[in-house]
Amino acid sequence: MKEQVMSEKLYARDVYGKTLVELGKLDPNVVVLDADLSGSTRTSFFAKEFPERFFNFGVAEQGMMATAGGLASSGKIVFASTFAMFATARALDQVRNTICYNKLNVKIVATHSGVTVGEDGASHQALEDISFFRSIPNMRIIVPCDGPEARSAILTAHKEEGPFYIRLGRSKIPTLESKKEFSLGKGYIVKEGSDLVIIACGILVNEAMQAAKTLDEKGISTAVVNIHTIKPIDVQLIEDLSKRFSKILVCEEHQKIGGLFSAVAEVVVGSNPVLMESISVNDKFGQSGPPGELIDFYGLSANSIAEKAAKFIRQ
Amino acid sequence: MNQKVKNLKSKATEIRKLIIKMLTEAKSGHPGGSLSSTDIITCLFFDVMRHKPDDPNWAQRDKFHLSKGHCCPAVYAALSLCGYFPKEELMTLRKLGSLLQGHPDKKTPGIEVASGSLGQGLSVCLGMALANRLDKIDSRVYCLMGDGETQEGNVWEAAMASAHYKLDNLCAIIDYNRFQIDGRTEEIMNLEPIVNKWESFGWHVHQCDGHNIDELLEAFAEAKTVKFKPTIIIAHTVKGKGVSFMEHVVNFHGNAPSEKECEIALKELEDIEKDESGLE
Numbered sequence A: 001m002k003e004q005v006m007s008e009k010l011y012a013r014d015v016y017g018k019t020l021v022e023l024g025k026l027d028p029n030v031v032v033l034d035a036d037l038s039g040s041t042r043t044s045f046f047a048k049e050f051p052e053r054f055f056n057f058g059v060a061e062q063g064m065m066a067t068a069g070g071l072a073s074s075g076k077i078v079f080a081s082t083f084a085m086f087a088t089a090r091a092l093d094q095v096r097n098t099i100c101y102n103k104l105n106v107k108i109v110a111t112h113s114g115v116t117v118g119e120d121g122a123s124h125q126a127l128e129d130i131s132f133f134r135s136i137p138n139m140r141i142i143v144p145c146d147g148p149e150a151r152s153a154i155l156t157a158h159k160e161e162g163p164f165y166i167r168l169g170r171s172k173i174p175t176l177e178s179k180k181e182f183s184l185g186k187g188y189i190v191k192e193g194s195d196l197v198i199i200a201c202g203i204l205v206n207e208a209m210q211a212a213k214t215l216d217e218k219g220i221s222t223a224v225v226n227i228h229t230i231k232p233i234d235v236q237l238i239e240d241l242s243k244r245f246s247k248i249l250v251c252e253e254h255q256k257i258g259g260l261f262s263a264v265a266e267v268v269v270g271s272n273p274v275l276m277e278s279i280s281v282n283d284k285f286g287q288s289g290p291p292g293e294l295i296d297f298y299g300l301s302a303n304s305i306a307e308k309a310a311k312f313i314r315q
Numbered sequence B: 001m002n003q004k005v006k007n008l009k010s011k012a013t014e015i016r017k018l019i020i021k022m023l024t025e026a027k028s029g030h031p032g033g034s035l036s037s038t039d040i041i042t043c044l045f046f047d048v049m050r051h052k053p054d055d056p057n058w059a060q061r062d063k064f065h066l067s068k069g070h071c072c073p074a075v076y077a078a079l080s081l082c083g084y085f086p087k088e089e090l091m092t093l094r095k096l097g098s099l100l101q102g103h104p105d106k107k108t109p110g111i112e113v114a115s116g117s118l119g120q121g122l123s124v125c126l127g128m129a130l131a132n133r134l135d136k137i138d139s140r141v142y143c144l145m146g147d148g149e150t151q152e153g154n155v156w157e158a159a160m161a162s163a164h165y166k167l168d169n170l171c172a173i174i175d176y177n178r179f180q181i182d183g184r185t186e187e188i189m190n191l192e193p194i195v196n197k198w199e200s201f202g203w204h205v206h207q208c209d210g211h212n213i214d215e216l217l218e219a220f221a222e223a224k225t226v227k228f229k230p231t232i233i234i235a236h237t238v239k240g241k242g243v244s245f246m247e248h249v250v251n252f253h254g255n256a257p258s259e260k261e262c263e264i265a266l267k268e269l270e271d272i273e274k275d276e277s278g279l280e
Helices: A012-026 A043-049 A061-073 A084-090 A092-100 A129-134 A147-159 A204-217 A235-244 A260-271 A291-297 A302-314 B003-026 B031-036 B038-048 B069-082 B087-092 B121-134 B153-164 B194-200 B213-225 B259-277
Strands: A006-011 A030-034 A054-056 A077-081 A106-110 A140-142 A164-167 A172-176 A188-191 A196-200 A222-226 A229-231 A247-255 A275-281 B063-066 B141-146 B170-176 B204-209 B231-236
Touching: A006 A012, A006 A147, A012 A030, A012 A043, A012 A147, A030 A043, A030 A061, A030 B121, A043 A054, A043 A077, A061 A077, A061 A084, A061 A092, A061 A106, A061 B121, A061 B153, A084 A092, A084 A106, A084 A129, A084 A164, A092 A106, A092 B121, A106 A147, A129 A140, A129 A164, A129 A229, A129 A247, A129 A260, A140 A147, A147 A164, A147 A172, A172 A204, A188 A204, A196 A204, A196 A235, A196 A260, A196 A302, A204 A222, A204 A247, A204 A302, A229 A260, A235 A260, A247 A260, A247 A302, A260 A275, A275 A302, B003 B031, B003 B038, B003 B069, B003 B087, B003 B213, B003 B259, B031 B038, B031 B069, B038 B069, B038 B141, B038 B213, B063 B069, B063 B121, B069 B087, B069 B141, B121 B141, B121 B153, B121 B170, B194 B204, B194 B231, B204 B213, B213 B231
Parallel strands: A030 A054, A030 A077, A077 A106, A106 A164, A140 A164, A196 A222, A196 A247, A247 A275, B063 B141, B141 B170, B170 B231, B204 B231
Antiparallel strands: A006 A172, A140 A229, A188 A222
């Protein structure tokens, strides 16, 4: 297995902004909306290039989402952005009843998900967003692990008809080398192993890779799987993993309830019920602090993953 | 009375009869607001709007969105009379597998976007109006809201944004019957001063009698001439209009008539029809 090299660090939201500009040039039907956070979400890049196709709604996420629905019903491909907290919780009814029930072509790309929002604290750290959207019919959810994967997710959402939720973070993330080509709904093995499998999404794929290195050195051969599409979940891959491994550790920067752990468990219980353990924020709110320290505090870091995995394997 | 107005009046009465029949058959639904909004809906579908029932997706069409989704029986009746789907479908309202859901669904020909969860429709219409502007289509967008519905915060987000974007191709109508499920709007959550509210949000406001066809047509005609502002028509209406024992009765917001009540209601509406045809 080739050693994983973290070649560069990117802001996924920078990638989003640049990809939107690319799409704007290619497709005159692309329209972008924001709710007073265009500087942070980087939709400002698109606003600068295509002011006539950019609409700011001010601090009004519900109105923005329902308006996105109206534009999409008229044939526009709509990207709507704000922080993950407000895109999901604040506008949930609009997303369910207007966007998803009508299966409208709205791509919700939210930034600032999870505890790595950092100093702004709990009110701004969305840890329930995947759970909120995962239960809505017609919604598809992608949690990219790095910049290039974010780009693929955005291009895919543009191409595929219907609603999407793409969950991005605030902080810079290292780019994972030797990834597989992005395919909607298909997870993949980033690193092989035989004793334990770690399934991760988003920024925790990188943490899981580092943890796996430590575990390998301790003699616990650890596989790492990246599941970027939380919905539709890759049933085939998870069924295969549940047959190959007797223990599955799931890592996500999200509540244990309703996120990737739940999505994987829903498949595992119906296939080959093996033991599962979770690295997540377990039924708690976040708090202020530097992102790196918060990752440590909530037990989401490579060290925490390696420790929990070692304990789990001895059980 | 001119022939056009006479025809619209008779169409409205036909729609009211269908509403009563549909709701009685369904044994549930919302007669009060369906009857109060009937004349508004009739004017839009049979005179004001540019649309093609045999081509519901015609790009140049004016669009109608029922933000107060619970009053869909009135819209379903109008759509079927226009020819969007066969009249027989009306009696399947609210039944399993029906084309006609209890609240509007996109699967019904002529329904643009589903509604039912109140307060979102004006934003949906704002999106449609922005799309028309981007596509340089001169079509108009009409959004019918309930009065109680405007207690929703989302309505005011849409009100602010529609004025900000100067959408003169957008026309909202409030069916101001002064009742909501729990009682009178002034007791549950006062909406007054309603005109000042909308004016201060930057809208052109036109008040009229929501059952007077001439006044409604004049309101819609005026809205078309207003530039750089959206228009809202505050249509003063009577909940349960056209059926004496339903008028101003809050219990008929969300309860269907019984078989007996249906019979009396239809008789009353037939009498109205006879009176109208005698007005030559």
